[in-house]
Amino acid sequence: MHLLDRLRASDGQAALTAAGELPDGDPLAAAAALRRRGVPPELAAAALTQVDLRRRAAAKFGADAARMFFTRTGLEQATRGVVAARRASRLAASGATLVADLGCGIGADALAFARAGLRVRAAESDPLTAAVAAANAAALGLAVDVVSGDAMEMPLDGCDAVFCDPARRSATGRRVFDPAAYAPPWTFVAGLPDRVPRTVLKVAPGLDDALVPRGAEAELVSVDGAVVEAALWCGPLAEVPRRASVRRAGAWSELTGTGLARAPVGPVRRFVYDPDGAVVRAHLVAEFATGVGGTLADPAIAYVYADAVRPTPFARCFEVLDALPFSVKRLRAVLRARGVGRVTIAKRGSAVDVERLRASLRLAGDGSATVVLTRVAGAPTALLCAPA
Numbered sequence: 001m002h003l004l005d006r007l008r009a010s011d012g013q014a015a016l017t018a019a020g021e022l023p024d025g026d027p028l029a030a031a032a033a034l035r036r037r038g039v040p041p042e043l044a045a046a047a048l049t050q051v052d053l054r055r056r057a058a059a060k061f062g063a064d065a066a067r068m069f070f071t072r073t074g075l076e077q078a079t080r081g082v083v084a085a086r087r088a089s090r091l092a093a094s095g096a097t098l099v100a101d102l103g104c105g106i107g108a109d110a111l112a113f114a115r116a117g118l119r120v121r122a123a124e125s126d127p128l129t130a131a132v133a134a135a136n137a138a139a140l141g142l143a144v145d146v147v148s149g150d151a152m153e154m155p156l157d158g159c160d161a162v163f164c165d166p167a168r169r170s171a172t173g174r175r176v177f178d179p180a181a182y183a184p185p186w187t188f189v190a191g192l193p194d195r196v197p198r199t200v201l202k203v204a205p206g207l208d209d210a211l212v213p214r215g216a217e218a219e220l221v222s223v224d225g226a227v228v229e230a231a232l233w234c235g236p237l238a239e240v241p242r243r244a245s246v247r248r249a250g251a252w253s254e255l256t257g258t259g260l261a262r263a264p265v266g267p268v269r270r271f272v273y274d275p276d277g278a279v280v281r282a283h284l285v286a287e288f289a290t291g292v293g294g295t296l297a298d299p300a301i302a303y304v305y306a307d308a309v310r311p312t313p314f315a316r317c318f319e320v321l322d323a324l325p326f327s328v329k330r331l332r333a334v335l336r337a338r339g340v341g342r343v344t345i346a347k348r349g350s351a352v353d354v355e356r357l358r359a360s361l362r363l364a365g366d367g368s369a370t371v372v373l374t375r376v377a378g379a380p381t382a383l384l385c386a387p388a
């Protein structure tokens with residue numbers, strides 16, 4: 001019996017419970033404690049690994065993590081639960097009924113599709129990962145038909161939607177950037193919308209515009225300030241050319257547009273907004289600037305300046321206390337005069353090495369400030385800022 005099956009059987013469940021009750025610390029002591037309770041060494045090691053992965057997975061899957069099974073790479077590659085759930089409800093709302101998940105990994109997206117009421121046919125080429133996906137569906141009481149095999153061979157008849165999140169890592173775990181090296185390869189992935197028009201593709205957040213199928217919507221997704229993925233909504237699923245979906249403090253907000261608009265350019269003003277990475281990568285800075293009545297200070301740099309603060313989920317905002325042509329000496333003098341000992345440094349459009357700059361400022365004092373390094377009309381500039 002494979003270790004995964006043993007973990008799912010009653011003695012495995014008991015081992016998982018016992019492992020979960022041990023303090024999170026010395027793995028050798030934990031293995032010894034399980035063996036003293038009569039758990040065979042192999043099962044003890046597997047239970048401890050699962051408990052460790054479940055603890056890590058809680059950040060992605062919340063309470064579900066405690067019932068799920070993981071492989072290390074499967075967890076790393078998995079879509080976080082809130083992102084998968086949002087995608088699944090949009091796909092379900094499109095009228096799709098049967099979705100094929102081609103390369104389902106440990107099943108994060110497949111599970112979300114099932115939870116959203118879709119029927120799911122999933123394929124996974126790695127047999128253990130496929131077994132983990134099936135075990136996760138069973139553990140969460142969801143119906144997912146998982147096939148262990150090559151997604152490129154899977155018939156799509158009857159499927160009115162397709163989802164594909166190709167692996168972007170080599171066999172040794174290194175990230176791959178060449179789409180030809182994705183698994184399944186991009187040549188296969190890019191052909192999916194022709195076979196099933198309602199296709200959604202998950203791709204790396206460093207979106208390469210050349211990969212966006214004609215007419216598809218490119219959605220950039222961020223969670224708590226970090227851009228986590230891009231999704232390409234093809235065929236009838238495309239609603240707008242570009243969308244930034246931003247999750248902050250547990251709530252989603254969306255900005256949409258063409259991705260082609262240019263924001264007006266003006267001087268440095270009293271407030272500076274630092275747009276969320278999803279907004280920047282979706283090329284929606286102009287739309288964002290319109291929303292806050294802002295302008296850029298350099299046409300190529302995504303800081304947006306405005307005379308007033310408007311609450312927005314799409315950016316952090318700072319009040320500009322001082323703007324000076326960038327020089328370490330000048331910046332040091334200004335910060336010292338204000339008694340600033342702790343400085344947060346943000347930058348766009350500046351090649352300055354932040355840590356070297358911090359060291360060379362040799363600051364002392366109780367005050368704190370944010371320094372924004374950027375360019376204003378092409379000139380390297382330091383903005384001394386406070387949170388707005």
Ligand SMILES: C[S@@+](CC[C@H](N)C(=O)[O-])C[C@H]1O[C@@H](n2cnc3c(N)ncnc32)[C@H](O)[C@@H]1O
Nearest residue numbers: 078079103105107108125150151165167183184
């Ligand atoms: C990025 S992961 C999918 C993660 C999944 N969306 C999730 O959130 O859990 C891609 C998966 O595709 C699988 N894969 C790669 N090539 C495949 C192929 N030709 N057929 C089936 N699965 C494949 C890999 O083994 C990997 O588990």
